[in-house]
Amino acid sequence: GAVVSQHPSRVICKSGTSVKIECRSLDFQATTMFWYRQFPKQSLMLMATSNEGSKATYEQGVEKDKFLINHASLTLSTLTVTSAHPEDSSFYICSASGAGAYEQYFGPGTRLTVT
Amino acid sequence: GQNIDQPTEMTATEGAIVQINCTYQTSGFNGLFWYQQHAGEAPTFLSYNVLDGLEEKGRFSSFLSRSKGYSYLLLKELQMKDSASYLCAVRDKQAGTALIFGKGTTLSVSS
Numbered sequence: 573g574a575v576v577s578q579h580p581s582r583v584i585c586k587s588g589t590s591v592k593i594e595c596r597s598l599d600f601q602a603t604t605m606f607w608y609r610q611f612p613k614q615s616l617m618l619m620a621t622s623n624e625g626s627k628a629t630y631e632q633g634v635e636k637d638k639f640l641i642n643h644a645s646l647t648l649s650t651l652t653v654t655s656a657h658p659e660d661s662s663f664y665i666c667s668a669s670g671a672g673a674y675e676q677y678f679g680p681g682t683r684l685t686v687t
Numbered sequence: 688g689q690n691i692d693q694p695t696e697m698t699a700t701e702g703a704i705v706q707i708n709c710t711y712q713t714s715g716f717n718g719l720f721w722y723q724q725h726a727g728e729a730p731t732f733l734s735y736n737v738l739d740g741l742e743e744k745g746r747f748s749s750f751l752s753r754s755k756g757y758s759y760l761l762l763k764e765l766q767m768k769d770s771a772s773y774l775c776a777v778r779d780k781q782a783g784t785a786l787i788f789g790k791g792t793t794l795s796v797s798s
Contacts, residue, residue, distance in 0.1 A: 604784055615774060615790040616730070621783065665729050669784055674718060674737075676786060678729040 574600045576668050578679035585656055585686055592652045593682045595666030601646040602668035606676060607639075610663040622649055656686040691789035693775050698795045699765050707760045707773050707792045715780030721749050721760045722774040724791070730774055733760065762794075770796045 575598040585591050595605060604623050608616040620636075622628035622643035630636045640652040649668075653660055663683055667676040690712040699705040711719070718737040722730035734742055736751035736758060748761040760773055772793050776786040 606785055608788075615788045618785055618787065621785050663727075667786075674735060674778075674784075675720075675732060676784075678722075678731070681727075681729045683727075 574598075574668075574670075574677040576602075576666065576677045576679040578666055578682050580682060581680060582683045583685070585684070587657055587686055588655055590652055590654045591656055591684060592650055593664055593666075593684075595649045595651070595668065595679050597647045597668045597677070600668075600670050600677075602649070603646065603671045604669050605643055605649040606667045606669075607641060607649075607651050608665045608667070610665060610681075616665060619651075653684065656684070658686045660684065661686045691775055691777055691787060693773075693789045693792045695790070696793045696795070698797065701765055701767060701796060701798050703765050704761065704763050705765060705794065707762075707775075707794070709758045709760070709775035709789060711756050711758070711775070711777045711789075713756075713777055713779045713787075716753060716756075716777065717780045718778040719749075719751055719758050720776040720778070720786060721747075721758075722776060722788075724772045724774055726772075733773075765796050767796050767798065770794060 577596045579594045607619045610616050619634045620628040620630045622641050628641040643649040665681040667678045669676045693709045721733040724730040734749035741750045746763045751758045772791040774791045775789040
């Protein structure tokens with residue numbers, strides 16, 4: 573099956589710093605990538621949808637200037653959390669789908685802790 | 688908008704059968720997914736329904752009734768490793784290919 577990787581798997585950063593999370597599709601071309609956030613014992617909340625080569629579409633309530641998303645190629649999307657605060661501590665998961673595909677393949681997630 | 692409801696928690700014993708229900712409200716239904724998620728891990732795909740009826744895949748089956756806005760995931764011959772959260776997710780035509788997830792049902796399987 574299709575494989576999606578995320579890096580790093582865990583990151584701890586200080587308040588006010590920025591953190592970049594990478595999401596890669598390893599064996600298929602991901603025309604669309606999605607970024608989700610999951611707080612403990614909560615479900616996945618869609619943050620944004622990005623299509624290769626175009627600007628991401630953010631969900632209501634998600635600050636686009638704080639969560640910068642870049643989808644520069646068909647195999648890589650990045651999420652940068654800028655000026656991180658403790659309340660940004662969460663599990664960030666990306667998923668990817670190919671052209672015309674109905675299924676999304678999820679990455680293993682990144683645990684972000686802001687101290 | 689969309690609204691997806693599923694029970695918060697369920698318990699069952701090894702070897703039993705359990706049914707996890709999901710009801711949804713959406714203006715432009717375009718498919719329903721079930722995912723399994725173990726604690727601290729990413730969701731893994733279980734099933735996809737877009738037409739009414741039952742889809743069977745090994746020990747897992749998923750049912751959909753579009754007119755009732757209802758789906759269920761049926762797990763047979765339960766094993767301890769089936770203890771996990773089960774997420775119901777709906778695709779809405781207005782949302783493109785994005786998925787809207789329910790809050791998940793935490794299933795605990797005991798011996």
